[in-house]
Amino acid sequence: MLKLVVDHSGRERRVAGLYLITDQGDRLLPRVREALSSGGVAILQYRDKLRSYDERLELGHDLKRLCAEFQVKFIVNDDLKLALELDADGVHLGQEDGDFAAAREALGSKKLIGISTHSIEEALAAQEAGADYIGFGSLYPTETKDVEYIQGPEALVLVREKVKLPIVAIGGINRDNACAVIDAGADSIAVISSVLSARSPGLAATELSLLFNRRMLHPRGAVLTIAGSDSGGGAGIQADLKTVTLLGSYGASAITALTAQNTRGVTGIHPSPPAFLADQIDAVLSDIPIDVVKIGMLCSPENAEIVADKLTAYEMRMVVLDPVMTAKGGVSLIEDEALSVLKKRLVPLSYLVTPNIPEAEALTGLTITDTAGMELAARALHLMGAKHVLIKGGHLTEGVVTDILFDGHNFNRYSAPRVLTRNTHGTGCTLASAIATYLAQGEPLPGAVLRAKLFVTRAIKYAQQLGRGHGPVNHFLAARDQVE
Template sequence: MLKLVVDHSAKQNQISGLYLITDQGERLLERVREALSCGVSVLQYRDKVREYRERLMIGAELKAICARFKVCFIVNDDLELAHALDADGVHLGQDDGDPAQARAALGPGKIIGVSTHSLEEALTAQEAGADYVGYGAIYPTASKEVPAVRGPEGIALLKRELSIPVVAIGGINRDNAGAVIDQGADAVAVISAILSNRTPGIAATEMALLFNRRAPYPRGSVLTVAGSDSGGGAGIQGDLKTITLLGSYAASAIAALTAQNSRGVSSVEPVSAKFLAEQLDAVLSDLPVDVVKIGMLFAPENAEVLADQLLAHRIRISVLDPVMSAKGGASLLADEALAVLKRRLIPLCYLITPNIPEAERLTGLPIVDGAGMELAARTLHLMGARNVLVKGGHQNEGEVTDLLFDGVSFTRFSAPRTLTRHTHGTGCALASAIASYLAQGEPLPVAVERAKQFITRAIKFSHPMGRGHGPVNHYLAAKDPSEA
């Protein structure tokens, strides 16, 4: 007896990562184009409002955008439209057709997906020849009514029983998608979390990075652009230690050389803008950099070059630690460079992490309390930074509270203060830790929280090395707290 065996392997490889479903909003093509350039793997064209002729025209343009960015193009619930567009496949609801009929209509090389709400429905879809199933709603959603919320745990159950990919659907956003991915979802489907965002490209990049949480170590990659610290506690040296010890891959571009030790900086030699550009282009044109961490730049020409390179290489996630002075008071940022920082780099930054003196210099506002920190954060956001973390280490309270502002709400991160003068490299280490955790697939609030824990331990276990301000302890801070 002959048995028909369907080989799903090549098709399964296409259904993974970030799965974007279109909405009915204005400027759809523009928003989709931006999102697809930033990590989307699959696009599903869902349109239950427009007439067929208009859907055909829009679908053709969406297919062309998908082809440009090598994104799988799926049509929702419309076999006629999927056939006319020669789409990569079709996605069917429970009441919108049979996978076998869809295969017969579209041909054996096309992808067939089915929406399911239970293990039984998923097994039935697989048996009928579906190449993947959508499963949900995982979380409450405003886009459609659902009979029940399944939660991330349902994904693990399906993954144990199915041999085809599972796409998690419903209410998924940047801050809750990690739990879904951890349960084994091959892809996460989103609509408003990306397409309703004011910057769909950054929103897509944020969510695409979450899949790094399943990558082997070193997990994610970080490029640090900063000055060299001959004493080894901060700058490029401190960044490379932090990124590597926390488990990411570290690359570097040096913006300046310093002669310094625990007592201070005695000399600074800026790298030429031409050579910095060559370093940046060499790394960014070859290595898959997930996050760029920016520290000391010193010269205005180097700030300009960096802004140019971030734009040229379409870097969406960058963490700017606006280093302005050394512990001993030496200036590490020329006035002209500060102007470039404000005019060009801050608007390009995903996150800026000033301490209180830096925030005061950037905004021109005095900061004496929490309300002052909030006002400075709002001001920096208006200057173009997508997210702002104002660090509270220069206040005198027994707890050190850092304030994160995302343009809508504030989140506070507090830890006990350690009374020590050995805090050299704290700003560099914190920003590098945040960059590392972002590269490893943590959403921003979690990345900041974990980095805060890291730097608190680094200060607690700091070394009294040298005769001045000793460095923080990157090694013990990166170890499990129970081992430190």
């Protein structure tokens, strides 16, 4: 006789992902709406220490409606009466701000109850009491609350070993330090100012939510490349899909143009009909959950307009734009009218723009002869609307190739020794695709650029002569090195 055993130990956790806590600032509803519309927020916690009860009740109803619209769990902080009246999805209690047993009796077993903890002992006590999740922190210093002890990711590792409940990491978490928290075992990260004080709360929420992809099995994250096809296989769609796949993500494509080309140059270009390009993009984005879009060769103004329209319609925020203008042999790959569309519509839609020096000069009208000129061009492109700009320095003559990343405030430099070879076909496509891939896998932008730079440098180093012109870089050996 067979006995059926059901294992409940792996049951889905109800608290995971990005946990957004409200602030006390003005225009809260539109800022929360933009953050929730990103699709990256899993839980919204309404925290309000200043307004009257009636004001909290009115605002709470509005916030709950937003959560229902975007299918986000709605939690009330430290106010059981308000949680009950709003029929919230749960309540979050501080150590001194409520009675857990009373909250469970009032809310029932189907509502979520979280408890703030600051030590292993408090976390174990919350688990023993029957909490659905714990908040643990503060992980880092924070501007929103004075904290006596900073726990750090190391303390979170210890709590994760002892506690089976979902853990929401709290305190001072932002895009650039969240990875250590997620890697330490947090199921969720709680943020306030990192999203709600950002210039674009929707983009900030998207950046943070993507970091959880680092926990996925391979293929980890998905990238859509919108670019031209290179019949020689060294650049364009072919280089993009090789890069995305070899680095461990899922690659989809929409082809803007067919080219007849090899290592010696381009002998023919056939733009995709605009309606068919639109069909390709719709087919992918209406079905496959794409994390990052990478754009390369656009060719015609009509196709550039189509791409801009679709990015807007699907609200794609993570867009890496490689403004391809000429092939290695000097053949133009973009019409003048398309360049105008690129500048006016696609640059402002981009999370990152990755021009080389000639492309940066064409986009900005500046002449670039050194790193100071690169910085000036980066500022100009940021003023044109790009959220981040990476100017590639390969066209300068120094023995060290330096790329410069600008985020609107600060510059980061990424340098590597120049590899003396003519086999550099597809380097721009490969770099942009590698950055898009690492973003899709849960790397914050500075780390994604660094890893992509290392990958491309290795791909150039390992390049083998194929054909009689500018040979392609070696994606395979570079990716193998990256894994090892």
